[in-house]
Amino acid sequence: MSNSPVFILIRPQMAENIGMAARAMMNCGLQEMRLVCPRESPTSDKAIAASSGADGILKTATICSSTDEAIADCDYIYATTARRRGMIKPIRTAHFAAEEILQNSQRKYGILFGPERTGLENQDVCLANSIIEIPLNPEHCSLNLSQAVLLVGYEWYQHKIMAPGQQFILGKTTFATKEKINLFLQTLENKLNDSGIFQQPEKREHMSINLRNIFTRTDITEQELNTLYGVINHLNIQKNSQKEE
Amino acid sequence: MSNSPVFILIRPQMAENIGMAARAMMNCGLQEMRLVCPRESPTSDKAIAASSGADGILKTATICSSTDEAIADCDYIYATTARRRGMIKPIRTAHFAAEEILQNSQRKYGILFGPERTGLENQDVCLANSIIEIPLNPEHCSLNLSQAVLLVGYEWYQHKIMAPGQQFILGKTTFATKEKINLFLQTLENKLNDSGIFQQPEKREHMSINLRNIFTRTDITEQELNTLYGVINHLNIQKNSQKEE
Numbered sequence: 001m002s003n004s005p006v007f008i009l010i011r012p013q014m015a016e017n018i019g020m021a022a023r024a025m026m027n028c029g030l031q032e033m034r035l036v037c038p039r040e041s042p043t044s045d046k047a048i049a050a051s052s053g054a055d056g057i058l059k060t061a062t063i064c065s066s067t068d069e070a071i072a073d074c075d076y077i078y079a080t081t082a083r084r085r086g087m088i089k090p091i092r093t094a095h096f097a098a099e100e101i102l103q104n105s106q107r108k109y110g111i112l113f114g115p116e117r118t119g120l121e122n123q124d125v126c127l128a129n130s131i132i133e134i135p136l137n138p139e140h141c142s143l144n145l146s147q148a149v150l151l152v153g154y155e156w157y158q159h160k161i162m163a164p165g166q167q168f169i170l171g172k173t174t175f176a177t178k179e180k181i182n183l184f185l186q187t188l189e190n191k192l193n194d195s196g197i198f199q200q201p202e203k204r205e206h207m208s209i210n211l212r213n214i215f216t217r218t219d220i221t222e223q224e225l226n227t228l229y230g231v232i233n234h235l236n237i238q239k240n241s242q243k244e245e
Numbered sequence: 246m247s248n249s250p251v252f253i254l255i256r257p258q259m260a261e262n263i264g265m266a267a268r269a270m271m272n273c274g275l276q277e278m279r280l281v282c283p284r285e286s287p288t289s290d291k292a293i294a295a296s297s298g299a300d301g302i303l304k305t306a307t308i309c310s311s312t313d314e315a316i317a318d319c320d321y322i323y324a325t326t327a328r329r330r331g332m333i334k335p336i337r338t339a340h341f342a343a344e345e346i347l348q349n350s351q352r353k354y355g356i357l358f359g360p361e362r363t364g365l366e367n368q369d370v371c372l373a374n375s376i377i378e379i380p381l382n383p384e385h386c387s388l389n390l391s392q393a394v395l396l397v398g399y400e401w402y403q404h405k406i407m408a409p410g411q412q413f414i415l416g417k418t419t420f421a422t423k424e425k426i427n428l429f430l431q432t433l434e435n436k437l438n439d440s441g442i443f444q445q446p447e448k449r450e451h452m453s454i455n456l457r458n459i460f461t462r463t464d465i466t467e468q469e470l471n472t473l474y475g476v477i478n479h480l481n482i483q484k485n486s487q488k489e490e
Contacts, residue, residue: 020389023389026382026384026385027382027388027392028381029382052389053385054385084414085414088413088414088415088418089414090411090413090464091411091412091413093408093410095410099410131414134399135406135408136273136274136399137272137273137274139271140271140299142297144268147269147395150392150395150396151399154381154396157382158380164338165338166336167335168335168336169330169332169333169334169336169376171331171333219335224333
């Protein structure tokens with residue numbers, strides 16, 4: 001976590017948003033918050049309540065009297081803004097910036113977030129090396145302050161942990177082996193055969209292929225195979241007893 | 246937009262969260278919201294105010310009396326949940342799910358979001374083909390409902406639009422050609438030479454290389470080059486006038 005970026009909120013207006021921003025930072029494993037001239041205190045009751053347990057971030061947040069003071073020890077600054085200005089400046093997506101931060105572990109990054117109503121002023125944006133512009137619906141791209149903090153933090157955390165895209169929860173069971181699934185399908189087909197369902201031989205092959213496709217595609221576990229044996233055993237008994245009537 | 250996923254909020258408790266979820270959906274270009282037994286109306290004043298202009302989504306939201314009803318016309322369901330359960334089920338990140346949705350344009354996807362306090366119940370999760378688990382700080386992974394909606398919608402929108410990771414805002418100017426930058430550097434060096442700064446010839450080469458590195462790395466535009474000419478012309482006059490004193 002050596003180069004976790006510092007999140008710098010410039011003149012935030014509402015304590016709830018400071019609290020929710022802290023919550024979003026904690027969701028993303030971020031810790032260092034700085035506030036430039038906040039209108040309300042980060043340790044006010046409203047901020048603490050909105051942080052849902054992320055009050056550690058609020059209590060250690062640094063309060064600065066200017067953006068220059070807040071960025072002094074950083075060597076690279078991003079400004080988050082949705083509005084394009086006349087400024088000549090590189091723009092990155094939050095995704096690209098996250099990659100950049102993690103690939104440059106020797107650097108200290110700061111990320112500026114503007115006030116709720118107006119966003120960052122040009123005087124703040126020009127202090128940034130580049131702009132983070134989150135690609136969103138151009139008809140409706142205004143984000144709540146804590147939502148902007150969440151998206152930038154989220155991208156950083158995703159790049160940091162590189163979670164596998166997909167997994168499978170197995171709990172205490174394991175996937176059934178092909179042998180066991182095959183045995184089950186044979187048992188099922190024998191029971192179907194006994195029930196007299198296969199009058200035409202071609203129907204048997206068609207059904208056999210479909211059943212194999214279904215149970216191969218679905219990744220059956222040992223535990224589920226037991227459930228399936230229970231089902232076919234029960235169904236068969238009912239069938240037989242119906243027949244006997 | 247043929248297969249934009251449907252966002253299905255199960256028993257949401259607070260109108261503000263329904264409104265903020267609609268805002269987040271609109272940020273991400275999503276439109277179809279369904280609500281299963283919401284405690285407050287999606288068109289209540291509180292919901293409309295919290296949606297910050299996304300009231301179109303709230304007004305067209307469908308209200309259903311059961312999860313089965315809400316998912317009836319979908320053919321693939323994701324359940325969003327942070328808690329692992331005993332259930333045997335594939336898990337995807339929001340990133341992976343977004344890719345999956347966009348690669349399967351013939352399918353109709355629904356995404357379930359649980360109530361604020363408790364999250365989805367097992368009875369709802371078992372209706373889903375797979376689980377979306379957003380990778381977040383395991384010490385603090387509980388998200389506000391609208392934040393969860395935002396992150397899932399964000400990933401979908403990012404995959405949908407495939408925005409370039411970086412750009413450069415140039416406004417009305419263009420990058421200066423190498424010839425023009427070289428001419429500027431020669432002018433600067435001549436002025437420095439006249440000022441008598443280069444007593445030692447090796448100092449000249451060192452400074453020349455540094456200046457070329459700085460102005461090559463920074464991608465100077467035509468407009469900025471004019472500003473730089475203004476600066477060196479002015480500085481030189483001062484230097485000369487100081488000499489004359």
